[in-house]
Amino acid sequence: MYDKKKTLEVDRRNIWHPFTQMKDFESIDPKVIVRGEGVKLFDADGNEYYDTISSWWVNTLGHCNSRIAEGIKKQLDTLEHVNFSGFTHPFAAEFIDLMTGFLDKSLSKYFFSDNGSTAVEVAIKMAFQYWQNRKITNRTRFIMLDNAYHGDTIGAVSVGGVAEYHRLYKPLMFNSIKVQSPDCSSCPKRRSEFTMDASKCDCNLECFEHMEKAISGHADETAAVIIEPLIQGAGGMLNYPAQYLKKLEKAAKEHGVLVIYDEVATGFGRCGTMFAYEQSGTRPDIICLSKGITAGFMPLAVTVTTEEVYNAFYDDYFSHKTFFHGHSYTANPLACAAGIENLKILKRDHLPQSNRIAMEHFHDRLKDLRKYDFINDIRFTGFIGAIDIVKSRKNKTPFPPADRIGRKIYNISLNNGVVLRPLGDTIYFFLPLIVTVDDVDEIFNRTEKVLNDAISG
Numbered sequence: 001m002y003d004k005k006k007t008l009e010v011d012r013r014n015i016w017h018p019f020t021q022m023k024d025f026e027s028i029d030p031k032v033i034v035r036g037e038g039v040k041l042f043d044a045d046g047n048e049y050y051d052t053i054s055s056w057w058v059n060t061l062g063h064c065n066s067r068i069a070e071g072i073k074k075q076l077d078t079l080e081h082v083n084f085s086g087f088t089h090p091f092a093a094e095f096i097d098l099m100t101g102f103l104d105k106s107l108s109k110y111f112f113s114d115n116g117s118t119a120v121e122v123a124i125k126m127a128f129q130y131w132q133n134r135k136i137t138n139r140t141r142f143i144m145l146d147n148a149y150h151g152d153t154i155g156a157v158s159v160g161g162v163a164e165y166h167r168l169y170k171p172l173m174f175n176s177i178k179v180q181s182p183d184c185s186s187c188p189k190r191r192s193e194f195t196m197d198a199s200k201c202d203c204n205l206e207c208f209e210h211m212e213k214a215i216s217g218h219a220d221e222t223a224a225v226i227i228e229p230l231i232q233g234a235g236g237m238l239n240y241p242a243q244y245l246k247k248l249e250k251a252a253k254e255h256g257v258l259v260i261y262d263e264v265a266t267g268f269g270r271c272g273t274m275f276a277y278e279q280s281g282t283r284p285d286i287i288c289l290s291k292g293i294t295a296g297f298m299p300l301a302v303t304v305t306t307e308e309v310y311n312a313f314y315d316d317y318f319s320h321k322t323f324f325h326g327h328s329y330t331a332n333p334l335a336c337a338a339g340i341e342n343l344k345i346l347k348r349d350h351l352p353q354s355n356r357i358a359m360e361h362f363h364d365r366l367k368d369l370r371k372y373d374f375i376n377d378i379r380f381t382g383f384i385g386a387i388d389i390v391k392s393r394k395n396k397t398p399f400p401p402a403d404r405i406g407r408k409i410y411n412i413s414l415n416n417g418v419v420l421r422p423l424g425d426t427i428y429f430f431l432p433l434i435v436t437v438d439d440v441d442e443i444f445n446r447t448e449k450v451l452n453d454a455i456s457g
């Protein structure tokens, strides 16, 4: 039914894949994936793969959820798209009506776009213009964390802190204020051998002093702080305690700085609560959401803010306060239909809380990896977990970069029916909320085999 040979021919000839050194494909063909079901993907030869990274963190309810598929099919014959500037439609309204039941009540103004990076661009421009519209023109800069990842467009890159991805583009970037990451895995004050569950951290958060200094020292020129709540994802799945956000909220309020939460990766249940920020008892001025917003079916994003921010834009046309920003696929009705069904499922099934047993079993299987000397750190928050691979934990010896151990593990994992995609030498899991205890066991049985093969081979 699928022409695998033709797919690979065209792929080699014409396709440039994201975040991929295409030369790596010279020796290995990319897998040709033709079907997804639950936690598994299937290739053109009928091989199965546990999708442990939820297809780049978007797929929250497993593949091909039939209710979401039905919702989109119903929408297809009614309205596929309409421009959202001047028109509205019931599908956006129903989606937002459901969303308001999940987000803090203070977050009431929704701006649609279509991916995580655009949600962040919107937040950056919104925060910047908020101050300009209020004639406070010196607040133009952003405070961000080292290891931060907020997307690949130039605004998002300008508040990014992953040297490997972002360094080269410096001449194109605006100049943000970078603060040391609160990453527990590299914290010199950490008492235990492994990070484990950072939400249970009992430290005094000495690391916050860097953020405190940045906010108090740069308040006059700062529009906003942008941060990934609880976990810095692409920076290495680095987790930090929720109390950090409490301190951040207090300091930002004291100095009148806006706070942007980027929950593009952590939102929609992945951290064990609908949104990661709920675990901190704080609320942001702006929040960016995408990825799990349609459970992986359609590209959609929202940047949500408060009445206060919104009101700074609300005026007569010739006051020149309009937010001049928009994307062609804004609030696409098919994407809204997917979002509606996704939210209905999350609400009806009380996910992610109702799946705590599988989540805790996932943590237990991660903790059990302590037995291997080649694992230097273990950490998890909700359905996200990570391990760092080293030559020897006793001596903290990393693998030489030339070994590309992460890449090697990835290649071996695909031959063992499990996707272990690395971030450098970190192997991570981004499990869907519907994963079962049996799935977790199968994923970890396969993972342990892959790791042992890679290290000994």
Ligand SMILES: Cc1ncc(COP(=O)(O)O)c(C=O)c1O
Residues within 6 Å of the ligand: 115, 116, 117, 118, 120, 149, 150, 151, 152, 228, 233, 234, 262, 263, 264, 265, 266, 290, 291
């Ligand atoms: C925290 C965070 N923000 C923004 C983005 C960018 O999202 P997208 O890839 O949809 O542009 C990502 C993507 O991984 C992310 O993890």
